[in-house]
Amino acid sequence: MTTYTPTLDHQLLERLRGSVRGHIVEPGDPDYDEARKVYNAMHDRRPAIIVRAVDAGDVIATVDFARDQGLPLAVRGGSHSVPGYGTCDGGVVLDLGLMHGVRVDPETRTAWVEGGATWADVNHATYAFGLATTGGVVSTTGVGGLTTGGGMGYLARRCGLACDNLVSVDLVTADGSFVTCTSEQHSDLMWAVRGGGGNFGVVTSFAYRLHPIADILGGPVFFPLDGDVIRRYRELVAEADDNLGALLVVGLGPPVPFLPERWHGRPLCGVVTCWTGPEDEDDRIQDRLAALGPVLGRHVERMPYPVINTLFDDLVPPGLYHYWKGTFTQGLSDGAVEACVEYGATTPSIQSVTVAFPIDGACHRVGPEETAFSYRDADYSFALSGTLTTRADCEAQKDWVRGFHQALEPHSMEGGYVNFIDGDDQNLVRANYRANYTRLTDLKRHYDPGNLFRLNHNIAP
Template sequence: MFEGQVIGPDDAGYDAARTVFYGGIDRHPAAIVRAANAADVSRVVLLARETGQELAIRSGGHSVAGHSVSEGGIVLDLSTMKALEIDVEHRTAWAETGLTAGEYATAAGAHGLATGFGDSGLVGIGGITLGGGMGYLVRKYGLTIDDLLAAELVTANGQLLHVDADTYPDLFWAIRGGGGNFGVVTRFKYRLHEVDSVIGGMLILPATPDVLRSFVAEAEAAPEELSTMVNVMTAPPLPFIPAEYHGQLITMGMMCYAGEIDAGERAIAPFRALATPLADMLRPMPYPEIFPPDDGNFHPVLVDRSMFLDAIDDEAVDVIFKYLKASTAQTAAAHIRVLGGAMARVPVDATAFPHRKRHVLVNVAALYEDPGEKEAHAAWVADFAADLRQDSTGVYVNFLGDEGEARVHEAYPGPTWDRLAAIKARYDPTNVFRLNHNIPPARDT
């Protein structure tokens, strides 16, 4: 029936096939289907629709909420669908959904081209694209969906559709930020940009309130070619971090300047001047090298909470250091991204990503090993996030865990939710695609 591979509970490789990126997720699907092509995808979708079984869609398996695997249902695994067609002349690429960001970046980088995804090469391009896509090129070229030109997807009735701005424009609008609610994308067509060498890498500084305040201020003032992420976090025992800082708080900046190298050196100089670096790994490099080395054995167990803030003001800095110093987690972290630039210039209603005008994204997290500690760390994260929120609402859906319906509404507030629910009713009225940050189909009243 299927051209791809069907893996059941009694088959060799079942445990490996059901393992996802995040640890602590231990679900046992009835079957895992590694699709070979769009026809396989259609067959699986129709099977789930006819039987009512829960359907999990897996690209890279990085769903924070664990949506990449089902308990007792069917997993549609796209990871072997990796065809990539790059049109260098027209700077476009058709990419199957099983590709990872690193695989795509390496292939495109061979031509001096890139599409922006996230900040990990291991992430599948499927989930990150459908949720928006926020990474190392976000200020220069916008979100991943801003470079999405078309897609092919299988709808709940098993039909394969080509969608773009002119063909099924409502569905094309919805999949640019609305997640996996509307179908299974088998191929994406992306715009490519000339991105050959960048200045990027890691800059590790001491963790002080002044360093954090100044880092954020410099990131806000930086040219749009520079996208940054900064983590105030417990230092891991890595060889390039001085041993006396292991287990202590550090400021870890990740930076990418997509432009002329000399201008990039000038742009990052103020960050290097904030304090004597503990490690300075910033250098010119081919864009694909910006992604950290893959570690297939790393399966972090964590609790986290994400939000948008208007600013990292003095009060926010105080809250960050107060909570990080009090944490008993193996690793405690506050992750901060200064936004703006090209992302903010796209009209808010142009796509289903409604947070264009937000200034800062923050994620607070506790990584731990002992399952018995989960409740304590979850309480720490909840209190930390509540004290940090600044009466602000909104969450980036790709950073959203299993946090309830109200938080999904925060990802898609107001008219965005209503429009998505109406499109959902049109293309998936029985909510076949429900194992996600779900938008139920609108009901006539």
């Protein structure tokens, strides 16, 4: 494979070296191949340089270098971007992974989180104070990409999306400016980064509102892959109060000890529960889950909230081959249920898991124009994840995801969640933002007219 290698301006590169306290990695360096890896092995790219930043000064210097050199700029947090936007060929990778500090103020229930932190970093720091905020469902996911795209997780029904809990961000814009954004200052940028992705700059620090959540009742219950089970799940979510987070999963039985071996690798569905309500109601929740259908296996118990955020970590380690699509639905129609049963039966691997995230409750109490994330009338967000352990059969894996997405289309809303769609869905960007798209393009034109931040689901200026 031939990769374009740009000629770097020696003077600009030396200026960058003198400005950066972190580590600059170039082709030929012993750690180059390791430094260029990203979570999704589908993307094997060779950047011209990788800057491992340690502070906002490094970020500013790197943004200035990429802009002045005219190079593509990929911003990497947890490196989980399924389309591979955390890397590039022949450009600059700004790796924030060393910027992962978290500071918690328990009195104001606020956490200040550096831009390269993961949800494992956040959950560890906040749990010590009996606090939490909405994060992802894999602990190695970076806070930056998840939050700026919207941010779904177990706590969304009670606490809202991750972006709903943002109270401020520190942002480096395309001209190298460092700005602090809140509802009072640079409020236009604050609005844009709450769902607008990485289009408007590099967030070096997030401040999150925290909630009094420590131990929860959580874990998975598995059932046969049956439409009646999914319809009963639909009723459960519609009736439950916001303290119940309950993700629907459809896939193949994982090799876990609480699931009989005869079900390993066979199609099934399940509910991953996160109950943050009173402990004396745990038995009622357990009974309600058991009533969904024949229980094949379960592991639901009291646990620290950070633990539930790690349950899928071993199933999807770095280095697998991912291809995703996503869609929003209002309710869970019988047609959507039938599509889940049909395509769930042909799931391509144990690592391929379809997840439906309920995003009603607190998510519905934010207006569609209050943040850039506009799907406040959606009840579910589907992640259709085709994942393999080798590159073989990747085209068949993509066909399965596309077919599933097409089967859901008549039962879905236009557009999809930016964190669940792949790089071949750039044509959906306008639909992803609906009525907010025009305002976002105006802001993009003002803050990034040259489209420096284009390695994303791009809002073109």
